[in-house]
Structure formats: structure tokens, C-alpha cells
Amino acid sequence: MEPSVLALIRAAIAEDVGTGDVTSLYFIPADSRSRAEIVAREPGIVSGAEIAVTVFKEIDPALEVEVCIPDGSPFVRGSVLMKVAGSTRSLLTAERTALNFLQRLCGVAAQTQRYVQAVQPHPVQVWDTRKTTPGWRLLEKAAVKHGGGTNHRMGLYDHAMVKDNHLAACSDLTALQAAIHRLRTDRPGVRIQLEADTLDQVAGFLTLEGVDMLLLDNMGPEKLRQAVKLVNGRFWLEASGGITLDTIKDVAATGINAISVGALTHSSRALDLGLDFD
Template identity: 45%
Template sequence: MSTTAPATASTASPAPATVQFPEPMPVPDRVINAIVAAALAEDNPAGDLTGNVLIPAGATATADVVAREPGICAGLSVFAAAMKLTDPQLVVSPALADGQSFAAGDVLATVTGAARSLLAGERVGLNLLQRLSGIATLTRGFVLQAAGHRARIVDTRKTTPGLRALERYAVRAGGGHNHRDNLSDAVMAKDNHLALLGTGAELTAALVAARARLGHTVHFEVEIDRLEQLDAVLAAGVDTIMLDNFTLVDLAEGVRRIGGAALVEASGNVRLDTVAAIAATGVDIISSGALTHSVRALDLGLDLRITGAAA
């Protein structure tokens, strides 16, 4: 699909006008339903007291999810799950697809059915859709800033507990990619690990020994925070070397010295106003925790109108 960057504070300029983005890999329905069911149980443990005393049981309504600001859509299936798990008779009709851009005033989806049910599911559905669309919008800004270079924009494990699957989906909807999913997904030796492994030849030997214990499909990444560590790590034959909080000059030197022997990841000080320069150093991957831990939820509203009175 071809989309453009919305003109919001979450995206910076200049940026390419049009970039192709693949359809994001979806989250399984069972995962979405489990997360949404827990959120509904938290918000509505014993019925919506307000709706039950104010809204007639037979009243029906139609509600539009309306954007109050521009952005990138992510989480329509999550919003739909919030509605359907509240009331299976509610009908949710998306007006666009995840990963597409929208303008202020655009309708993202329409819901029809029992008015009480619409109001009971509104907050959970909107909370998740707003957060996920905020993540997708911010990610799209990073991706567009890095366009024209080889670097992928990826997230980190700095996600909201319990929402990782959804937040990482939103990164994909924004055109970004995912880092390791969890601690069981790959080996990633960070500064605190290396502090226990020694330096120089001792560090190389420790990494080689660790690699020998792994299956051939397991990815092995090592983080370093200064160029003096590079030779020892490079000699171990790891798959990815993360250059953490390096200057632009040192990033470019790291890329040159690694010379394609491993993937090069840049991390630290990654912002919308720095990501283009980081990408220009030739790194393969740029990771940013801010995509998920510091994002602002987009302003989306549910505009409801009664379509049928109680019998």
C-alpha cells in the first residue's frame, strides 16, 4: 500500500512524499481477545451502572470513530474486539485499513447496535485504538526520516506490560520492524552481561563458548558502548553488534570496521531529529524504545447518535 506521512507533531520534515509499506503481519485473534477481555473486565466488572440507569434497554445507536487529528491507523481489529466482546450483536464496519493515513475529521470505523453496549465498550476500544495509532504514527515519522538509507527502524522490549503483542503490531503498521520478542527469543548480551565476561581475548572466548551451546537458528547479538570493545566481539563471529550511544563519527567507523561481518545496530539518542543522520552512517538497524514507551495517544473520538428508541 502507498501512504503519505500525516502532518502532525509526531512526524518531522523534510521526508519523502510517498513510500511503499507492506501490510502488517496481524496479531492472532486469540491474543487480541485475551488482552481485550482483561481490559473489559477491569473497566466493566459488573455492568455499566451509568448506561443501565440512563439508557433504555431497547435503544439502538450508530457511532463513528472520528479522528480529531491526522495520523496512521493501527488497531481496528482490537477496537472491533472490544465492541464484539462487549456485545456480539454489535456490527463494526472499518472505513480504512491499518497502516493507512487519515486526516482530522475522517471516520475510521462505524459501529451499530444496542446503545448500552456501544457506551460500555467505548472506553476500552478507544483507549487501545488511540495508543496503537499513536505508536504507528510516531513509527511512520521515524521510517520516513530514515528513508533512502538501508536502516530498518525497530522497537525494543520497552513496551507496556501485557500489551507487547499489540504495541509491536502498531510498530509494524507504521512501517517499522520488531526486535527480539522476549528473553527466550534470541541471545542479546548487553553491558551488564559483558561486565561479567572480561575483556579482550577473555571476552571473545566467552562469547564463542556461549555460541557453541546454541542451536543454529538462534540469533546472537552483542551490545558495546565503545569502539575499544569491537575487535573482541567481532572475533567471536556474532550475528549483530549493537553500537549503543555512539557518536555519528564512531558509528560510521564501526560500520567500516565491521565491514559486513555482522549486522550493525545503532541505539541510543534516537529521535526524529537525529534518526536521518544515524541512518546515513550506514547502519543496518536503528532501535528506539521511544516508539512504545514515550508515545502520545492520538485524539480519536466516538460520535454516537440514537437510531432507534426503546420499544
């Protein structure tokens, strides 16, 4: 497990448990033992199973935890995602933090699956964005993959995206070309993407060398089709900007290669899961 993820789990436990679970300490006998199951109240896609396991084990290494449905797998209402047995106090102390992770991540995976299904039968990738919960990026982007989506850049360090605010300060094509050459020389493995808001910008970017992708921002289906025709396969094309489940299929039909959707992570609803004691 990535150190940053383990640190996040431990911070979440510390936030909830603090100096101790006073309810369980005073109302549950120390020798009480129980079995419990995490049960789905609605259908979805599993993501975060190993995170939930880690929460239980961080609370009490003696807890016995069994993952019944692994990450990336679909489930229906009533499915048992996980079984846990051991100290009743430990189960109750870990319950909310484990569910918080699992419900949130299953929600992202389920949301992603809805978007992926909506673009069918067009061969378009559904990409996530950097609009993630601070500190949760690795987890939420893993959930996107579990839902059938594709990860865009992980951060500012692994993919150069020259957006409108960058272009406001560096819009001259000669300056852009010089910057692209410098980046290609210094970091040859970094992909380079430029954002275009207009077809004129697309035409201008076609004069540049070393560009991998264009981001076509807030263009309707007709302009997207024109851009696809203009580029003619030279660049990988990504469409973005306010795309919803109602509009994504029309965008997918334009011939672009990928559609990025911030809502995969910033607007996903936590799924309804519960820890039921046997």
C-alpha cells in the first residue's frame, strides 16, 4: 500500500477515534465477540475493499476479515461485500471509518460505470480529472478504473496540459513551440496537451511540432465534428466541459478519442452500504 494512502487511513481513524471509542468501552463487555457483514443496500461496483480491510486491521490486527467481492466487480442489492469477525468493540470502532472509505469509492466506481455504458457503442475512453477530494486522489482514480474508466494525468508532474490560463500568458505560437521543444528535451516521457476553445486555435496548433493531444473545451457536437475532420488523426482529441450523462453519447458520436468528466469524482454519491451484525 502506498505510504500516502496508509497515512490517510490512519488520519481518518485518528479523526474518528481520538482518545478512544467511549461508547464501546463503556457499553460493550471487553470479552464480547461478534460476526458482521458489509451488505449492499443498492447495486454498484466494488472499490476500496482493501482499504476497508486495512481500517479493520489498523483498529485490531486480530480481526478476521474476508473480502467476498473484489474490487472492480459488480454487486446487487443484498450482496455481502465483506465478512468480519472478532472483538465486538473493535468491530464497532472500525465500522464508520471502513464504511466511509468503501461507500465513497464504490460510489465513484458506480458513477464511472454509468458514463462508460452511456458512450456505447462508440470506441471512446471516459477519463477522470484532477477534480478529486484532496488526499484521496490515488483512491478515487483507482475507483474510476474499477468502474471501467481511464485515468488522465495523476497530477501536474506527469502530463503537461497548456490550458486557457497558461495561454493567456503564453499565446504566441513561436513561444509555444520553443517551450514544447524545451520540454521534449528535458523530459522526453511527458505527454504534451494543448487546450483549444475555438476551431481557429485548433488550426493554429496544427502548425506546431511535438504536441500529443488537444483538449477541445466547451465545444458542442457540431464543432467537435469539425475539429475531428480538421485534425484528421494527427492528435489524440479529448472533449471536456460540462458533459453529462444526458449529453455524453452525442459527444462520443463525433469521433473524438476521449471524454473527460469531472463529475466522476467531484459529484459521485456515496453508495448505501451497511455493517450488519450476526
